[in-house]
Amino acid sequence: MTTHASGSDQDLHTDLALPAAHPLRDGRTGAAPLLTAYRGEQTTGHPVWFMRQAGRSLPEYLAVRTGTGMLEACLTPDLAAEITLQPVRRHHVDAAILFSDIVVPLKLAGIGVEIVPGTGPVVDSPIRTAADVAALPELDPTALAPIIAAAANCVEALGGTPLIGFAGAPFTLASYLVEGGPSREHLRTKALMHADPDTWHALAGWVARVTGSFLRAQILAGASAVQLFDSWAGGLSLADYQRFVARHSADVFAAVADLPVPKVHFGVNTGELLAAMRDTGADVMGVDHRVPLDVANARLGGTTPLQGNIDPALLFAGDKALYAATLEAIAAGATAPGHVLNLGHGVPPDTDPDVLTRLVAFIHDQP
Numbered sequence: 486m487t488t489h490a491s492g493s494d495q496d497l498h499t500d501l502a503l504p505a506a507h508p509l510r511d512g513r514t515g516a517a518p519l520l521t522a523y524r525g526e527q528t529t530g531h532p533v534w535f536m537r538q539a540g541r542s543l544p545e546y547l548a549v550r551t552g553t554g555m556l557e558a559c560l561t562p563d564l565a566a567e568i569t570l571q572p573v574r575r576h577h578v579d580a581a582i583l584f585s586d587i588v589v590p591l592k593l594a595g596i597g598v599e600i601v602p603g604t605g606p607v608v609d610s611p612i613r614t615a616a617d618v619a620a621l622p623e624l625d626p627t628a629l630a631p632i633i634a635a636a637a638n639c640v641e642a643l644g645g646t647p648l649i650g651f652a653g654a655p656f657t658l659a660s661y662l663v664e665g666g667p668s669r670e671h672l673r674t675k676a677l678m679h680a681d682p683d684t685w686h687a688l689a690g691w692v693a694r695v696t697g698s699f700l701r702a703q704i705l706a707g708a709s710a711v712q713l714f715d716s717w718a719g720g721l722s723l724a725d726y727q728r729f730v731a732r733h734s735a736d737v738f739a740a741v742a743d744l745p746v747p748k749v750h751f752g753v754n755t756g757e758l759l760a761a762m763r764d765t766g767a768d769v770m771g772v773d774h775r776v777p778l779d780v781a782n783a784r785l786g787g788t789t790p791l792q793g794n795i796d797p798a799l800l801f802a803g804d805k806a807l808y809a810a811t812l813e814a815i816a817a818g819a820t821a822p823g824h825v826l827n828l829g830h831g832v833p834p835d836t837d838p839d840v841l842t843r844l845v846a847f848i849h850d851q852p
């Protein structure tokens with residue numbers, strides 16, 4: 486989607502790529518402030534949502550998750566939909582983000598992966614050799630049925646509030662497959678790129694196909710925007726990003742390029758990579774809290790709507806400091822063609838949810 490095209494025959498034509506009941510085609514979400522800002526148009530007021538807004542900061546999440554594993558919850562459509570809606574009901578955020586995880590499509594493709602409480606995704610047999618990559622199963626699209634059902638349930642309940650679909654980008658997902666679990670330095674992943682580029686590209690290409698199908702399914706089921714998380718790409722130099730990663734992220738965006746929903750791209754510590762990441766095919770760039778939004782806007786040439794970027798640590802600093810930082814983000818974001826408020830990374834699990842509810846009200850009160 487082109488961020489500045491509006492009202493042209495081309496829009497009419499591309500909208501037809503969505504199913505007739507899609508909320509962007511039947512008019513439910515098109516005028517939502519989130520989508521207006523993502524298109525780079527003026528909004529009245531400031532749309533806001535939070536990465537990881539569902540989950541452990543909410544007592545109602547802990548209550549419905551009792552006795553159910555994380556991936557089992559993601560694959561139970563009614564439960565995944567309920568968890569997706571919880572933060573919208575409580576905080577009145579401007580978007581829902583599907584409750585799922587970046588490793589869900591790996592699981593659906595047949596990879597042995599679990600989410601271990603307190604750790605994160607852990608892979609039974611790490612993928613490190615050409616033979617490991619050659620043996621990776623292709624994702625059968627029918628396996629995505631529980632994701633499609635969960636997204637459709639959410640969209641039905643959300644009315645005019647957009648659902649954001651998401652997926653993990655090839656580098657970030659490949660890093661879990663190669664390392665076998667969470668990693669700070671991604672040493673084995675980076676070593677594989679340089680030692681055996683063919684195997685690396687085969688692995689990243691496989692992830693790009695799985696991720697492309699996962700995103701496509703969420704959009705066709707009713708998501709009005711998508712976000713591709715390359716959370717750990719900030720560990721790469723620009724040269725390595727260009728050489729080993731950009732083409733695979735571009736393949737993911739290419740897999741959904743015909744579907745006219747805004748595509749957001751985000752990573753942590755990616756100040757040096759912002760333009761390269763945008764150029765893989767993103768319409769909107771998510772920015773973490775290390776780079777002020779006016780600086781990010783300048784780095785992107787002033788043409789790309791932005792999302793972000795309150796430091797999650799400010800959620801623990803008291804309302805005065807939090808609101809001062811929020812006003813700074815609003816002022817810096819106003820330099821970009823469009824701006825959606827968010828944190829610079831996910832909501833920490835021990836956040837007081839009332840702080841988030843008050844923050845949303847404060848943001849919505851701003852002119």
Ligand code: 1CP
Nearest residue numbers: 536537538539540555583584585586587605667714716831
């Ligand atoms: O039992 C639990 O509650 C497990 C905690 C949890 C939750 C709530 C995990 C394990 N994943 C999730 C849901 C999740 N994951 C969402 C839900 C939607 C929302 O935002 O409300 C999303 C968008 C994700 C995406 C995700 N998973 C990312 C990208 C976003 C980011 O934070 O950078 C990543 C890197 C993961 C991997 C992952 N899954 C879970 C954890 C703890 C981690 C990170 C582990 C690590 O540090 O490497």
